[in-house]
Amino acid sequence: MTAPSHHAYVPFVSVHNMMRLVLHVGIERVLVDLAAEIAADFLRWPAFDKTPRVASHSDVGVIELMPTSDGQTYGFKYVNGHPSNMKQGLQTVTAFGLLADVATGYPLLLSEMTILTALRTAATSAMAAKWLAPAGATTMALIGNGAQAEFQALAFKAICGVAQVRLYDIDPAATRKCAANLRGYGLGVVSCATAEEALLGAQIITTVTADKQYATILTDNMVGPGVHINGVGGDCPGKTELHRDILLRSAIFVEYPPQTRIEGEIQQLDADHPVTELWQVMAGQAPGRTDARQITLFDSVGFAIEDFSALRYVLGKLRDTGFCEQLDMIADPDDPRDLFGMLLRAA
Amino acid sequence: MTAPSHHAYVPFVSVHNMMRLVLHVGIERVLVDLAAEIAADFLRWPAFDKTPRVASHSDVGVIELMPTSDGQTYGFKYVNGHPSNMKQGLQTVTAFGLLADVATGYPLLLSEMTILTALRTAATSAMAAKWLAPAGATTMALIGNGAQAEFQALAFKAICGVAQVRLYDIDPAATRKCAANLRGYGLGVVSCATAEEALLGAQIITTVTADKQYATILTDNMVGPGVHINGVGGDCPGKTELHRDILLRSAIFVEYPPQTRIEGEIQQLDADHPVTELWQVMAGQAPGRTDARQITLFDSVGFAIEDFSALRYVLGKLRDTGFCEQLDMIADPDDPRDLFGMLLRAA
The missing domain is CATH 3.30.1780.10 (ornithine cyclodeaminase, domain 1)
Known part of the structure; x- marks a missing residue:
C-alpha cells in the first residue's frame, strides 16, 4: 500500500x-x-x-x-x-x-x-461582563461548583479583575473541590453554606448548575440593584436557573436570539420580550449597562x-x-x- | 499524568x-x-x-x-x-x-x-432497484464514471443480478479507469462513446455525475418505457441530471421527501408533486412498480x-x-x- x-x-x-x-x-x-x-x-x-x-x-x-x-x-x-x-x-x-x-x-x-468548551464558555462570560458588569466589580458569587466553576473564576480574575469569589453548591463536596483547585491563583475564595451567603457583597453573580429541569437557583428577593448576572447553566429547553421575576427586572443580553429564546432563561418570557445582542453592544450599535442600579443579565447558552x-x-x-x-x-x-x-x- | x-x-x-x-x-x-x-x-x-x-x-x-x-x-x-x-x-x-x-x-x-459513503450509496441504489427495476433486468447503463461508479456497478451485480454495465462519461479517461477497475469481477463491461449508446438495451439507468449546476445528462427522448432510473448525482440545490419531462413521465421514489424536494431531481417540480417514500414500498404500505411499461425513478440524494x-x-x-x-x-x-x-x- x-x-x-x-x-x-x-x-x-x-x-x-x-x-x-x-x-x-x-x-x-x-x-x-x-x-x-x-x-x-x-x-x-x-x-x-x-x-x-x-x-x-x-x-x-x-x-x-x-x-x-x-x-x-x-x-x-x-x-x-x-x-x-x-x-x-x-x-x-x-x-x-x-x-x-x-x-x-x-x-x-x-x-x-x-x-476547550469550559475555557471558551468562561472566556465568553468574562468578555460579556467587561461590557455589562458595574464599574469596579471585584467580588463574584459563583453558584454551582461543578466542572466549569474554576474556569469561570479564573476568567473573571484574568479578564475582569475579580479578586474574590464566593462559592456555593448544593453539594458541599463540589465547593470543597472548587476551593482546593483555586488555591494558589491569587484569588480570595470564600466557601458559603447557602446561596444567599454567597451573594453577600457580590457585584457579579455567576450561576452554572447542571440540572435539566426548571430550577430556581436565584429567587427575585436575592438579587439587589446594580448587579450583573452571568447565567450560564440555563442552556437547553426546560433547563433554567433564574426566577422569571428576575428576568422582568433585568436588561437582558444574549448571543443569538433565535437560539437563546429556545434554550436560555428567556424561554420563560414572551417570544417578543426585548433583548439585546451582545455583539451589538461591543460594536457600539446598542447600549450596554446604562446606569449603576440596573440589573444586567447575560443569558448565555453558548453559540457556535x-x-x-x-x-x-x-x-x-x-x-x-x-x-x-x-x-x-x-x-x-x-x-x-x-x-x-x-x-x-x-x- | x-x-x-x-x-x-x-x-x-x-x-x-x-x-x-x-x-x-x-x-x-x-x-x-x-x-x-x-x-x-x-x-x-x-x-x-x-x-x-x-x-x-x-x-x-x-x-x-x-x-x-x-x-x-x-x-x-x-x-x-x-x-x-x-x-x-x-x-x-x-x-x-x-x-x-x-x-x-x-x-x-x-x-x-x-x-463508506460510496459503499452505502451503491448499496442503497441497488436495494431500491430490487424493489423498482423491471423483472429480469440484467443490463445497466452507468453514466458518470467517477469515484462512485465501480461501487454502483458491483452493488447492482451483487444485489440485483446485473450482468452487464454500459459505461459512458464525458471524459473518456474516466470510462477507461472504470472499465479497468471492473476487470475480473465477472461483469460484462462495454465502454460507450455517447450516452445514447450506453442506454442501448439497458433496463436500468444509473446517473452519477458531479457537476454542481442544472445539467441534462438524460433528455426525454433517450428514456424508453419500462426502465428504472437510479438518479444519484442530483443531490443538492441547483444540481440535477434529468430533464424535467422525464420526471413527469416517471413514478418517483425518494428517501425523505423534505430533503429530496430541496436537493433531488424533484426540485424541478412543484412542491406537491406526488412522490412515494421508498421505505413505504419496502414495508408494504405503498405500491412500487405497477406495470412493465412504467418508468420508475429512484431520486436518491442520500439520507442520514x-x-x-x-x-x-x-x-x-x-x-x-x-x-x-x-x-x-x-x-x-x-x-x-x-x-x-x-x-x-x-x-
Missing part, C-alpha cells in the same frame, strides 16, 4: 494534547487570548452563517451539532448535555469539534472540546461562533507547539476519480 | 483501516451486508428522528451535517460536495461520521466515510439513516477484526466535576 498523501491527514488534538497546550500557554493566558479571539469574531458577527444548533433530545439529555462559517472557514462542534451522567462517573458535557476549509470542504483540525473562535485559536497554536497527532481521515487517491482503484491497490 | 480511563477513548476507523476492513470482508459481501442493514433500518423508518441535512453552501460547494437517532444510538455524518475539487486533485466528496450512545452522549465510533446503518455495520465488524485505533477524545476525570483538577494534575 502506498502511503497516504498529505491531504489524507487531519491534525487531531487529543485530550492529552489539549492539556499540554493549555498548561504550556498558561490557563489564564489562554482565557485572555480566547476572549480576544471571540471578541474579534463578535465584532464581525454579520460575516458568519448562523443557525440555532441542531439538537436531538432524549429523556435523559441532548446531543447537539453547532455549525457556523465565515465564508473562509467552516466549524462545528458536537456536544452533549446529560445531567444524569455524573451519577455514573461520566461528564455531563463532552464535546469535540472540527474546522474545515470552505473552498474545498477538507477538514483542517479535529479537536477535543470538553476542556465561540467554538469557531476557540478552534481557530487552537489551530494557530499548533503551528508553534506541534501538540497534535495526524489522523488518516480523508481518502485521497492519486486520481481523485479513482477511489475504487485506491481500495484495490490497498490489497 | 495518570492514564486516561476507558471512557476517554473512542474507536477510530482510519482510511487505512476502512480499506483493510472492506478487503477483509470482500467488497461485494460488504455491499450485500450494507444493503441488508439499510433495509432493516428502512423497515423501522418511523423509529428514527429525521431532519433535512444542515447545509452550509458557498460558491464552490457545500458542507453538510446529517444527524439521526433511533433513540438508542445517535449518528451523524460530515460530508462536503465540491465539484471543482477534482481539478486540484482532491475528492469531490469526502466524509467522516460518528455514532454515540443516546443514554450518555458519549461517542461510540469515529470513522472515515469517504469510502443510510449512514447510521453503515456506521453500525462498521462498529459491529470492529468486534471481530480490531481494525481501529483508540482516540483519546473524551476528557474523563476521576471525579466528573473535577475537569479543572484533571488539567492541573496533567502538569
Whole structure:
C-alpha cells in the first residue's frame, strides 16, 4: 500500500494534547487570548452563517451539532448535555469539534472540546461582563461548583479583575473541590453554606448548575440593584436557573436570539420580550449597562461562533507547539476519480 | 499524568483501516451486508428522528451535517460536495461520521466515510432497484464514471443480478479507469462513446455525475418505457441530471421527501408533486412498480439513516477484526466535576 498523501491527514488534538497546550500557554493566558479571539469574531458577527444548533433530545439529555462559517472557514462542534451522567462517573458535557476549509470542504483540525468548551464558555462570560458588569466589580458569587466553576473564576480574575469569589453548591463536596483547585491563583475564595451567603457583597453573580429541569437557583428577593448576572447553566429547553421575576427586572443580553429564546432563561418570557445582542453592544450599535442600579443579565447558552473562535485559536497554536497527532481521515487517491482503484491497490 | 480511563477513548476507523476492513470482508459481501442493514433500518423508518441535512453552501460547494437517532444510538455524518475539487486533485466528496450512545452522549465510533459513503450509496441504489427495476433486468447503463461508479456497478451485480454495465462519461479517461477497475469481477463491461449508446438495451439507468449546476445528462427522448432510473448525482440545490419531462413521465421514489424536494431531481417540480417514500414500498404500505411499461425513478440524494446503518455495520465488524485505533477524545476525570483538577494534575 502506498502511503497516504498529505491531504489524507487531519491534525487531531487529543485530550492529552489539549492539556499540554493549555498548561504550556498558561490557563489564564489562554482565557485572555480566547476572549480576544471571540471578541474579534463578535465584532464581525454579520460575516458568519448562523443557525440555532441542531439538537436531538432524549429523556435523559441532548446531543447537539453547532455549525457556523465565515465564508473562509467552516466549524462545528458536537456536544452533549446529560445531567444524569455524573451519577455514573461520566461528564455531563463532552464535546469535540472540527474546522474545515470552505473552498474545498477538507477538514483542517479535529479537536477535543470538553476542556476547550469550559475555557471558551468562561472566556465568553468574562468578555460579556467587561461590557455589562458595574464599574469596579471585584467580588463574584459563583453558584454551582461543578466542572466549569474554576474556569469561570479564573476568567473573571484574568479578564475582569475579580479578586474574590464566593462559592456555593448544593453539594458541599463540589465547593470543597472548587476551593482546593483555586488555591494558589491569587484569588480570595470564600466557601458559603447557602446561596444567599454567597451573594453577600457580590457585584457579579455567576450561576452554572447542571440540572435539566426548571430550577430556581436565584429567587427575585436575592438579587439587589446594580448587579450583573452571568447565567450560564440555563442552556437547553426546560433547563433554567433564574426566577422569571428576575428576568422582568433585568436588561437582558444574549448571543443569538433565535437560539437563546429556545434554550436560555428567556424561554420563560414572551417570544417578543426585548433583548439585546451582545455583539451589538461591543460594536457600539446598542447600549450596554446604562446606569449603576440596573440589573444586567447575560443569558448565555453558548453559540457556535465561540467554538469557531476557540478552534481557530487552537489551530494557530499548533503551528508553534506541534501538540497534535495526524489522523488518516480523508481518502485521497492519486486520481481523485479513482477511489475504487485506491481500495484495490490497498490489497 | 495518570492514564486516561476507558471512557476517554473512542474507536477510530482510519482510511487505512476502512480499506483493510472492506478487503477483509470482500467488497461485494460488504455491499450485500450494507444493503441488508439499510433495509432493516428502512423497515423501522418511523423509529428514527429525521431532519433535512444542515447545509452550509458557498460558491464552490457545500458542507453538510446529517444527524439521526433511533433513540438508542445517535449518528451523524460530515460530508462536503465540491465539484471543482477534482481539478486540484482532491475528492469531490469526502466524509467522516460518528455514532454515540443516546443514554450518555458519549461517542461510540469515529470513522472515515469517504469510502463508506460510496459503499452505502451503491448499496442503497441497488436495494431500491430490487424493489423498482423491471423483472429480469440484467443490463445497466452507468453514466458518470467517477469515484462512485465501480461501487454502483458491483452493488447492482451483487444485489440485483446485473450482468452487464454500459459505461459512458464525458471524459473518456474516466470510462477507461472504470472499465479497468471492473476487470475480473465477472461483469460484462462495454465502454460507450455517447450516452445514447450506453442506454442501448439497458433496463436500468444509473446517473452519477458531479457537476454542481442544472445539467441534462438524460433528455426525454433517450428514456424508453419500462426502465428504472437510479438518479444519484442530483443531490443538492441547483444540481440535477434529468430533464424535467422525464420526471413527469416517471413514478418517483425518494428517501425523505423534505430533503429530496430541496436537493433531488424533484426540485424541478412543484412542491406537491406526488412522490412515494421508498421505505413505504419496502414495508408494504405503498405500491412500487405497477406495470412493465412504467418508468420508475429512484431520486436518491442520500439520507442520514443510510449512514447510521453503515456506521453500525462498521462498529459491529470492529468486534471481530480490531481494525481501529483508540482516540483519546473524551476528557474523563476521576471525579466528573473535577475537569479543572484533571488539567492541573496533567502538569
